[in-house]
Amino acid sequence: MTAWRDNFQKTATRMAPGARGFWAWWRRSLLAWxxxxxxxxxxxxxxxxxxxxxxxxxxxxxxxxxxxxxxxxxxxxxxxxxxxxxxxxxxxxxxxxxxxxxxxxxxRGLRLPAAAATRLGDVVGFEIDRQTPFTADQVHFDARVIGHREDGQLDVELVxxxxxxxxxxxxxxxxxxxxxxxxxxxxxxxxxxxxxxxxxxxxxxxxxxxxxxxxLLALAAVVALVGGGWQLLDNRRQAARNLQAQVDVAAQRARTVGEQRQQLQDLVDGAAFFDRQRAQRPPAVEVWNELSQRLPDGTWLEKFSLEGGQLQLIGLSDSASSLVGRLEGSRLWRTPALTGVLQGDDGSRRDRFTLTAELQAAPAPRTEAVDGDATHAP
Structure with missing residues (x-):
């Protein structure tokens, strides 16, 4: 706050008890414009x-x-x-x-007369010894007005x-x-x-x-004229900025639509790629069904894995050494082989095995010719 406003506020406060509140209201009203x-x-x-x-x-x-x-x-x-x-x-x-x-x-909260507002710092300085465990020369302090009571007193906080x-x-x-x-x-x-x-x-x-x-108070008229012209120019600039903002929004929407279209195309291409990959490998249900028919009794699987065209089986079996022969000749996989050595399991008295095989491409679906497509001999 500048010096002239400080002096005006102090003078107005001395003239009437309610001048401080009037000055605050009047100042807020002017600033609102x-x-x-x-x-x-x-x-x-x-x-x-x-x-x-x-x-x-x-x-x-x-x-x-x-x-x-x-x-x-x-x-x-x-x-x-x-x-x-x-x-x-x-x-x-x-x-x-x-x-x-x-x-x-x-x-500390204090309640002081309204007349103390003009010398609030001096008044609260005398309250330090009573309100705090310090003396005035041991602290730095300030006070703020929290509110005005109906009886004309002030609610003040000492900090x-x-x-x-x-x-x-x-x-x-x-x-x-x-x-x-x-x-x-x-x-x-x-x-x-x-x-x-x-x-x-x-x-x-x-x-x-x-x-x-x-x-510059002496040039108030010139300043008002320049201010009016500047305001007009600012309005035009604001209109240009608004128009540019609308253009930017439209361009952003167009870019968003393009990105969404590209994302959709990528999703379609990705789905087609995975469909082709699935078509090149036998379904897991068929592999599992084939294994169920070929694995002998007394064989338990702990892991069944289909990853990257590779079939892997880990488990326990009474006849682990004969599993390779049982799995050979399938149309769903080829080259079955045991990985590592067979390890005996003391708890079940069976051999622990790890067996791998390469999945073969899924057979092309058979298409049957309809009557209309059949070639009739003369």
Whole structure:
């Protein structure tokens, strides 16, 4: 908030007890007419950078009127120059506030008269000894107004942080000592409270963004004319962007249809390929039926596998050495052979075997000629 608005607010508050609320209502009503981008350019909206440590990482968020957006998460420690190079000149121009975790601060609720709003910091400073186990010279503090009661009193929250905590913060990131505009604290949900626990003399001073506009008040008429022309041009640009967006949507839909058509073709080709592969091998049911007829009694299978044109059988049998002869001569496979040596199984007193064979191509389906296709001799 700029100096002239601070002075106006303090004067209005002294003139009438309800002036502070009127000023807040009047300011919100005026800001509602301005686009958010203009509010930011004119310095009328509270936009800042929040930095806080999450383990060994430094999180950087953009806080715009309580709406936090994560910009980056980089390893700690980092110097202000590295962060400025990462964010760019536009974001680096925003004030930087360090966010302390909720357990680092002490919060106490107070109820004060409405007249204390003009000197809230001085009033709550006298309450530190009574509300906290610290003295005023052992802590840094700030206060925020939570709400206005019907009886004219204020609900205020006192936020206190020991000086040792900020000293430790300066020790951890000494390069940030002169680059911070404030130190805030998070509540139980991790949201910033909106206080500034950094002493005024330690805060980074930035140029008032309203100074340039104050010098241009004499050219208000010219600015209004330029603003009108710019708004007209912006409307045309917006219409062109909308048209381009529609073209992009149509093009995206066309690309999506093309991709879906290609996917469908790939699925059809894949299904045809698998059908051809299945046609080249006998069905598993026929193989199993053939095995059931050829394997002798006293033979148990532990594994039956058809993979890549290869038949593999693993099991136990009373006559394992004769299995190769029993499986020869089948139209569904060829070259049956035992793999490895036969191993006796002590529990069942049978031989454990592993037998492999190559599957043959499935026989072509027989087609019978219909009467109309038969050739009749004269």
């Amino acid at each position: 301005l686009p958010p981008r203009w509010q930011q350019q004119l310095g009328l909206s509270r936009v800042r950078l929040l930095l806080w440590r999450n383990g060994e990482m430094l999180r950087i968020e953009r806080d715009a009127a309580g709406q936090c957006v994560l910009l980056a998460e980089i390893p700690w420690p980092q110097s202000p120059g590295d962060v400025e190079a990462l964010l760019g000149p536009r974001l680096s121009a925003l004030p930087c506030h360090w966010l302390l975790p909720a357990h680092s601060v002490l919060r 206190v942080v020991p000086r040792t905590t900020l000293d430790a913060l300066a020790g951890q990131g000494g390069a940030w000592k002169g680059a911070l505009a404030g130190v805030d604290a998070a509540d139980a949900q991790g949201l910033p409270l909106g206080v500034n626990l950094l002493p005024p003399q330690a805060r980074q001073q930035r140029r008032d963004p309203m100074q340039r506009w104050n010098r």
